Amino acid sequence: MDARRSTVVAEPRSQVALVWAGFPVLGAAVLFGLRSIAGWVAGLSWAPMQGPFRLVASVPEPWAMIGSLGIGAVGGLVIAGMAAYERLSVEVFDEGVEFNRGGRLRNFDRTLVSGVFVDGKKLVLLGVDTGELARESSDLKTADLARAFQRHGYQWLEKDPYEDRYRRWAAGTPDLPPGADALLKVRAEALRKGDHEDAAQLREELSRLGVVVREDKKRQFWRLTRSLP
Structure with missing residues (x-):
């Protein structure tokens, strides 16, 4: 066992427990509420998604209540699990x-x-x-x-001690290493689509070329690395 002295920084256990307990309850409450108004919404000719609401309204009790609570709780657990995976x-x-x-x-x-x-x-x-x-x-x-x-x-x-060295990127920006402009173009598209995993991988590719990149509201800013004096 590794006995090295270390310090761990993580979200408080109480906050983690609240997410695991709260999201299933919230999910169950939301679906229970939707089930309660399904019949009313299904009767509105102008309301969207008439089919799903009619289907929910047609389910007899107590199965409608049991199903809405169960599906809502499971959905909340899935969301809590996704939050844990990204923590x-x-x-x-x-x-x-x-x-x-x-x-x-x-x-x-x-x-x-x-x-x-x-x-x-x-x-x-x-x-x-x-x-x-x-x-x-x-x-x-x-x-x-x-x-x-x-x-x-x-x-x-x-x-950031180098924040004044960042320049906003635009296609065809001069002074970039060979290949960096093309990677920044691809990364701009990834940011536009919300593909954060691809954007992170492209950041690593740029770092290997000596380019540091960060974004602000999907706008990219860059600077070059250098050896410290």
Whole structure:
């Protein structure tokens, strides 16, 4: 068993428990409410989705009530499970950092991390070449993250030290490394479609070309990495 000293930052257990308990109750309540008004809505000639409401209204009791409560609760559990899969926890060691999102682990060696900061809802690890090792969305408290990283001797930054170097991307932007403009075009389309997984993969491709990219309302901003003095 690994006995290394570490600090874990995760969402409070009470908050996690509330999600698991609350979403099934909320789902059951919503479907129970829809079942209650199904007959009334089905009688409105102008209301949309007449077919589903007529179908629900035709189900006899007590099966309609049992079904609405059961399906609503199951739907709430599915949503709670999706939230758990996307929940981020951070474990900070003297020797490195581990991100855990839904059982998917990412590890970063301490020698590669030059600084840590929070940019909005993003936790960012800076590399020694001024690039970004990671930019992860989370709802973790900034104060908890700062204490954890400082406790293990990492440099905690109040903001992005390179924020004034970002330029807004537009197709055909000069000064980009070969291939970066094409990747940014593809990434812009991924952002437009809401394909966050593809956008994250393209961010990693750009980082290998020495390009750091971030977005604001689907607009992309970029800067180049450089060696630290």
